[in-house]
Amino acid sequence: MNWKCFLAMLARDAHVARRNFFPLLLQTFLQPLMFVFIFGRVMVRSGYMPEAYKSLLLPGIMAISMVFTGVWAVAMPLIAEFQFTREIEDRLLAPMEISWVAIEKVFAGTLQALIAGLVVIPAAWLILRPGVVFSLRTPVSFACVTVLVALFAACGGLALGCSVDQTHIGLMFSMVLTPMIFFGCTYYPWSALNNFPVLQKVVLINPLVYASEGLRGTLVPQFPHLSLVAVLIGLTLFDVLLLATGLRQFRRKAVS
């Protein structure tokens, strides 16, 4: 394994992310924070939502921000760079196994998703306070879940980025990401689906459910949530599955 090459590619991605810092910032946080403001502040203060909803919302918003950032950070550059201009060619020709080019993208995407997740907590807290009750009583579990969620976002980005054509980016958002967010237990806990038993089972194929429920369980454990074991197994399985699929698709796209 050529670590020098891997680190140089990581430095390149960091450089590009720095250059696009402000657009990236707006793109990542504007929507979730507006959501926090309307649902957590406006709706709560006007009495349409209970005060506790503020705390319930926090892990969901964190999961959405992480997934959105990770997918965006990996999928969009890949879709663009594999197109007609073949911008990725210089990295495929670098002296490193080509799968590692994909792994570097996943690594960079994971880091960005982690940063997004960790920035959302204080930002949302600032908008929502007072009245947000969250605790970090199990920091190790929280760290594990957060890393697995970030990895899931980046691996999902790899799988999508190597499967979706540039002309279908809009479709990727409306057909994949939007349903995933709405059926991902982000704005409500999984137990809220008790009255919809079929839907409650079906949403378990949505990896975002494990992400939201995992963050809910480790950040605001006072609300009902899936067990940590189920979350860890679910996230690990989806991480492995998406990474394997993504790598396969990447190799297929990279070599004719």
Add this chain to the structure above:
Amino acid sequence: MVGLRTRDLRKVYTSSPPFAAGGGFGVAAARGKRTRQPKPEIVALEGLTLEISPGEVFGLLGPNGAGKTTTVGILTTRVRPTAGQAWLGEHDVWKEQVAAKRLIGVVAQRPNLDFSLTAREILLFHGGYFGLDSGQRAKRADNLLERFKLRDRAHQLVRGFSGGMMQRLSIARAMMHDPQVLFLDEPSAGLDPQTRLLLWEIIREYNQSGKTILLTTHNMEEADALCHRLVIIDHGRSIALGTPGELKSSVPGGFLLRLRFSQQCPGLLEQLRCLAGVREVRLNDHSGADLYADRGGSLIGEIAALASAANLDLQDVNISEPSLENLFLHHTGRSLRE
């Protein structure tokens, strides 16, 4: 110094060929609406065997769709051969990809620069991928920017560069890590004559430092000016191999006269064949003839006389001197530019 070898290379695409390859294959069929027809198979290479010596400038010459880009793709790890093998020095290109990639610099037919970076950053990061330390990187990048006359644009994003500037930067990038073998796929396409001469000078200079260069072109002048040896390929097969001089002298006579008459007259062809200096006469379309001879203009009078004796008008004459174009035409019956 590193040489290259291929043995019985065969490539069949079952999906659209990559980047520039396959211009002449009629790929459109593969992109049709969803039908239940099996995927079309496109044969790009049909058993190509080559041996390129270390330190040689070797040319692949052929029309669009001949298999040039696919050959470069296989030798640079970017295309998986359907059958056969390719070696860079002692390394099997497909099995030892990382070792192979360390030895090569590649200029693709279309500029594939990293659009998120400036010209100088492209060179610096490329050096980084190949493990150069920061001092070396900066020095080489600045030298190359100077050499390729890109210094004043060094800190601009390449998105706004003209085609020629992108092409120059692509070549500079390929040379950044000082590779033993340089692949140039149609390097002077889109360059103005002045830049083309600069490029030729740089290629010769690079070769003089002991590096092997493989270039593809369908420009005869370029092949003639740069290549020590070249292979002419068509439909994925080698049809002629040698130095430009050897290849040109292998065309019967050397001169090619393309004649067009008012109507077909097979009897006339026999008479043309008997003219002094004429080596070969071929029927071309219905009313034309290709005449290979060891002289050019001095034959016109005799040809016109024969034609009028046969009650035919000589409508058009095109004389070309010994060239690779004639060679290609002689072997395939088609012009390189068709």
